[in-house]
Amino acid sequence: MKHDVSPDTIPPRSHEAKRASIMDAAGEVFCRESFAGANIDMIAAEAGVSRQTIYNHHGDKEKLFVAIVRDLTERCNAGIFATISTFPDQPKDLEADLIAFAVRMNRNCICNRDGKFLRKLIQTEGERYPELFAEWREQGPGRTWPAIAARFARLAHAGFLDIEDPDVAARQFLALANAELQTTFMLGGTPDDDEVLQSATHGVRTFLRAFGKRQPAAEAQKHSALAGA
Amino acid sequence: MKHDVSPDTIPPRSHEAKRASIMDAAGEVFCRESFAGANIDMIAAEAGVSRQTIYNHHGDKEKLFVAIVRDLTERCNAGIFATISTFPDQPKDLEADLIAFAVRMNRNCICNRDGKFLRKLIQTEGERYPELFAEWREQGPGRTWPAIAARFARLAHAGFLDIEDPDVAARQFLALANAELQTTFMLGGTPDDDEVLQSATHGVRTFLRAFGKRQPAAEAQKHSALAGA
DNA sequence: ATAAATTTAGACACTATTGTCTAATTCGTC
DNA sequence: GACGAATTAGACAATAGTGTCTAAATTTAT
Structure with missing residues (x-):
């Protein structure tokens, strides 16, 4: 899942990699917790991305869900x-x-x-x-x-x-x-x-x-x- | 004893009737909204019962769910x-x-x-x-x-x-x-x-x-x- | 009728979550 | 290395929900 080979810096990922990573994590979390039970912080953490990035990409929780x-x-x-x-x-x-x-x-x-x-x-x-x-x-x-x-x-x-x-x-x-x-x-x-x-x-x-x-x-x-x- | 003829008051229901009514409503709501999406006020309203009564009967949301x-x-x-x-x-x-x-x-x-x-x-x-x-x-x-x-x-x-x-x-x-x-x-x-x-x-x-x-x-x-x- | 038990509405503290904002940082690209 | 775009952490207001508490009302049983 996560390759942390660098000793002190987190390996940077491109815009697209982040997008994909959000989709992955959101799918996982929505599926596990249901729409109401899922929360954006959980998805952000699982995607290794800040919460704001998710809002930048998808607007709000419901739009994210539909995209998934x-x-x-x-x-x-x-x-x-x-x-x-x-x-x-x-x-x-x-x-x-x-x-x-x-x-x-x-x-x-x-x-x-x-x-x-x-x-x-x-x-x-x-x-x-x-x-x-x-x-x-x-x-x-x-x-x-x-x-x-x-x-x-x-x-x-x-x-x-x-x-x-x-x-x-x-x-x-x-x-x-x-x-x-x-x-x-x-x-x-x-x-x-x-x-x-x-x-x-x-x-x-x-x-x-x-x-x-x-x-x-x-x-x-x-x-x-x-x-x- | 069991004559509900009162014209303007809501027909009173017994303890057991309320219990059943809570079970019905909770099933309906948990099913429609999922556990996380359901809330006690919604169930209480649908059961025609006060929120406190639900807590009296079942303790908390999770115990209620399990009972259902x-x-x-x-x-x-x-x-x-x-x-x-x-x-x-x-x-x-x-x-x-x-x-x-x-x-x-x-x-x-x-x-x-x-x-x-x-x-x-x-x-x-x-x-x-x-x-x-x-x-x-x-x-x-x-x-x-x-x-x-x-x-x-x-x-x-x-x-x-x-x-x-x-x-x-x-x-x-x-x-x-x-x-x-x-x-x-x-x-x-x-x-x-x-x-x-x-x-x-x-x-x-x-x-x-x-x-x-x-x-x-x-x-x-x-x-x-x-x-x- | 009266006493005990149950139910009620509403206020309450507490927590969690959404979505926004900002200022600093990092990234991609030239 | 320098620039604009994307990302970040964190604070923030607003909202909603859980579970508790009260005092009054209502129901049930004696």
Whole structure:
């Protein structure tokens, strides 16, 4: 976090570094203490910056809070779309590939710092800032879910899956992948790699029991119809 | 004795009525404003009670908060166990019965006032009161999930379902039933009956595609083996 | 009816926090 | 090294909230 290598002087940081440092600290503190519980001095201390600097940058507490949420929303969305682009369109091993995808999604978008913070802030302050969080809803789930649904639709069309409603399937995929992490999320914890893998594995297996073809699509297309039980 | 006919005076309420009224108002306010954002005057006003009365009953803000969480936990647990007792052990129409069960669970335990409040308080303040919420975890999910799992295990044993791990299946059942309510929950909203029914219907269908037998158990047992595709 | 317990409004001391201001310092850049 | 911009510590007024205390009013039980 803080590299104090110099013996007596504090290492100077640029304007931008301070800006970033304020965003980091504010995210942390708002998340930990809630908007009302957070105070500017705490954020300033955690950012290693004077209180006045925060007021110079952001005007007041509420503007700072809004900036944090916008920033987190953007970063999370970027991460989610980056992860969606790794969706297995031509899976070699459908189960393994979907499990790996679910794990990536969880690790890089849901359980990471930004994901955790954004989730917490939405849950905690969502009702107090309807317009801000309506914005999140549009930019977030409103765009990511259809994107995931489109990938599942493609997979189904290619014969790997048997899906009627890709939107429903996408939501259920995510719900199943997280099914065993709910309690941990509730309490603000971060599940370890093993829990994430477990939940993803169980979730994907169930998902494939519901929506999988009996055989891999490539095989199925070669051998035409064997239709086993 | 108990005739409130007085025309111009505010109807007096008993000690116990005030106690309940404080609990109600405090739940509401803590939930809406978070612990730090809530203040005693607000609660007193909402409860129609003087501030001092709250201090008389509960000592201080933190003790009041703890009392609220304990109360909500208890009430929610009671509701969940009551609902679990309506689990369809001898289903006539497995899909319809499970959907109805999922709807009851959502309506009476997750989406109702107590469920919503408890969820919000756990999410918001969980990290600040580890021991209190550890208690919730034990009393809540720690006892309800196994109870639900046991019902699914029985259903599987009776030949209605094909389940390896009932604990996993139970968690996934709940996750699927709520899959389409996540965003609404996030923002603190209350889904209407139609959304609840939709989500439950889709969730249970997927659940049965994954874990259902091809035929109703009764039939399957009579006709022994037909094993259709 | 009367006594005991509870509730009430309001004042109160105390603390915490926000947001502003200033004067000195440090930084980035030429 | 010199200049303007950014940052700093600290004081500051203004506000809001907690928890206590009082004396009067009201409720409950005897």
